[in-house]
Amino acid sequence: MRPFTIHEGLVAPLDRANVDTDAIIPKQFLKSIKRSGFGPNAFDEWRYLDLGEPGRDNSKRPLNPDFVLNQPRYSGASILLTRDNFGCGSSREHAPWALEDFGFRALIGTSFADIFYNNCFKNGLLPITLPAEAIQSLFDLVTAVPGSTLKIDLAAQTVARPDGVALHFDVDPFRKECLLNGWDDIGLTLRHAELIKEFEARRRIEQPWLFA
């Protein structure tokens, strides 16, 4: 996994609550057996005027000019600003894969759905939760000033605005450590293989029906 330390980038505002994973990556693209290549189909139904299918050349498809990520001022954005309950719905990890492949490194919103939140950390994508007033102030900033960027410092747990104001955010220490270092969870867990074996052996005796 790619480590996340400090990231500064252009911010795109997606001013909707309850953005679900079906919207982030529609189901027809879940038929892929790969982990990559989902970026061109991120937000497919909002982004294009026609219907996307796997295997189509997305560069030839008509773009929806009204969709915020299609506006030239947000081209190259790497931070997505959003509202409440982002990533609700299906557990598909294809959603963070698509966002990451699109070029996002961080998401900032008032809340994220649990499974999606978890999935982001496994893919080097940092979801940041801030209070509603702070989110509103960022929406105001980003829409008022073209080219607005934010600087995210994971170690310091801050989001710095161009005017120097730094907003503090919370993150679990364990998740933070893994993301800062780009650690592979499985490798970490397997260091405790002996403990797992002991636990399992005890369970086998106490609840043998689980091991039929």
Place this chain on the structure above:
Amino acid sequence: MAQTLYEKLWNSHVVRTEADGTALLYIDRHLVHEVTSPQAFEGLKLAGRKPWRISSIVATADHNTPTDHWEQGIQDPVSRQQVETLDANIREVGALAYFPFRDPRQGIVHVIGPENGATLPGMTVVCGDSHTSTHGAFACLAHGIGTSEVEHVLATQCLLQKKSKTLLIRVEGQLGRGVSAKDVALAIIGRIGTAGGTGYAIEFGGSAIRSLSMEGRMTLCNMAIEAGARAGMVAVDQTTIDYLKNRSFSPRGEIWDRAVAYWRTLVSDPEARFDAVIDFDAARIEPQITWGTSPEMVAAVGDAVPAPEDFADPVKRDGVARALQYMGLSPRTPLKSIKVDKVFIGSCTNSRIEDLRIAAAVVRGRHKADNVKAVLVVPGSGLVKQQAEAEGLDKIFRAAGFEWRQPGCSMCLAMNADRLEPGERCASTSNRNFEGRQGAGGRTHLVSPAMAAAAAIAGHFADVRELA
């Protein structure tokens, strides 16, 4: 110290805990389907790792499989490749059980686990699928995981988890005639919102929950995820134990007795404290219909579509306006006047035998309305289908002009050929009404099986209680 059911399940699975409380939880049952597993199996192989405990795995193909013309196989080459990839992975790795495409026991992953006794009380159950919460009906700690976590569980038999807060949703009293677990689920989501349960594990309790069948409890726990909670659960009682007796993977003989003695402890202690408690009066829950593009956009059958200005919060107001536009509905339209083009009875929410019995009881001796283009009845599994046919339910549906299909996820998410065309409106017993969920441009209204059947007969939404 007094413990909630969630705390008992949690504590009995902790292998170790990090300083910040992140725990390594042991996983008893790993359910696998074709959509969220290929990248996990590939990752495992690339890293040269072996699966930790093959006998924890129960797998099936459900999302991509067609629901008719099984003799022709899977026509869509991309879907076929995904299903064949699962076949190959299981062949290579192994499993306790695999119910591939066209197997008599194939079906939706959340239907086959419980009906085969592969979901047992006290287990941790995971699957790369958000509706894994369904299995909580058996007092399991059950939740959906992402593909990286699927790989993690394959490789280590464990999952890294942060403990959730606990929420007790208590539903007391008796449900009215024509009101089922689906209406309870929708009414709860309507009140607490789709983010209302975020960060919580929900326990459903109260007399109305205790009087639900296991099928009803599964419907309710299934939609815990739509309420924002990763896990929903119901305590063990006699109903749970009776359901599990003699299922294929249920324990037998002396081990059964030992298991039952343990399962009976899987209830919240009377003195246990929850972080939050919300009460509902069962008698006041009416048949529900969603009118928007989020499960929280829901109302009782006698109500009308709201107007954006009914909502004070500007973000909500925008969301409602956008939803009404997508749904092609004007404010103040009575829900009962809305015509439907298609009806879908199926999905891991409502495709079990009890759901089909309820729908058939409404349909018996009637015929679908002419304006309804198609009614799909898709049993949740091969075993459900067999049982329904043994009871003659298929004949009732067919006589009414409904289509009786093969098991699978079908039009719940429209990854196979079953889907809505742009603009089509559907009464659906599934769990999500997101934009495009049942096909790009399709409009989904979530309802119970009884209400779906009533809509099919009337041609528009109808109050099943008024259908004499």
